[in-house]
Amino acid sequence: MTAFLALLARDARLAAREGGGVALALGFFALVATLVPLGVGADLALLARVAGGILWVAAVLAALLSLDRLFQGDYEDGSLDLIALSPLPLEASAFAKICAHWLSTGLPLTLLSPLLALLFNLPPAGTGALFVSLLIGTPAVSAVGAVGAALTVSLRRGGLLLPFIILPLLVPAVIFGAGAVSAALDGLPGGGLVLLAAFSGASLLLAPFVAAAGVRLNLAG
């Protein structure tokens, strides 16, 4: 447990100190959420209707900005070798990195979302559903993202390939997440959240194993 927490704390500290990943993700999320109402116009009913889908897609794309560095920095400077030789199984190391990414990206995006929902005229019920769905769903974004990041870690332009691997896998999260917001607007609170939680749970359960296999493959390359 000490090794797990040590790696988690190190990665969270690295995210805060290097690369500006948190600020970049939050800035991107806020920019998209500001531009869309300007583009769509003053149809408040329409804005509220599309808010769930647009904010969910924006959150996924914002999280994607820092995902390519999840393993790449450690691969390039040799730290990944040392992580692989630690007493912590590589699967647990991958899980620690997923947790650190969520704490430094998914959680801040979730906390910002109620503020951005105001720009979409989202009623309180929809805002609550958006917040809860992001809270439940963004761990899946970090987990699935870790798989893509591990598979592309040794590729020169792996960051460009990453969206093509990750985004199709995240379609269920976007559908269930946006669906939860729509359901709340239709007076069906909780709709889609169970499926989103199941997807998130399955991703968190499976992704560390696939990501660890990807890392091993690349370390042997």
Add this chain to the structure above:
Amino acid sequence: MIAALTVENLACQRGSRRLFENLSFTLQAGQALAVEGANGAGKTSLLRLIAGFLAPAAGVVRLDEVSDPEQRGRLVGWLGHHDALKGSFTAAEQLAFYARFYGGTADIRGALERVGLARQGELACRYLSAGQKRRLALARLLVSHRPLWLLDEPFAALDAAGKALAAQLMHEHCGAGGMVLAATHEPLGLSNASLKL
């Protein structure tokens, strides 16, 4: 501590090229072995095979009775081509992380003093010179408490004093019952054997 590293009939294949084959040697506790050879001869690949990163094309690597690559890796102190340091972390933070991550308790200040970096402990690694970074990477071996050191070009970027320090650290590690296997173009400065690839 472990008693011996045993390599039997090891072969390494990289792509379509067979780097070496039928390689056998035994390294006992307290011994050091310099792996020599031209560029591309397979020195780094041999170290990565022993650490468990690469799968051998043939042969067996055992640390005492441990042949499973993952379990073997947990007995290895690794110093690769890269120093594995984070620019935004201080020298002391780097060592503290690895001491905690590798499950040991360590005297961070003592390790920094040992490699001549006592005054740089609170300095972010991005401000260290290449030689100082290499010294810090050597200090990481001290806080990792692993019996088998696998060192890839341990003298790289070090000045004469740094090389003497690295040789002294290896000597002390062997004296304490550890083992050192180093891929190098320079003599280790120990009364060690060498292996030519």
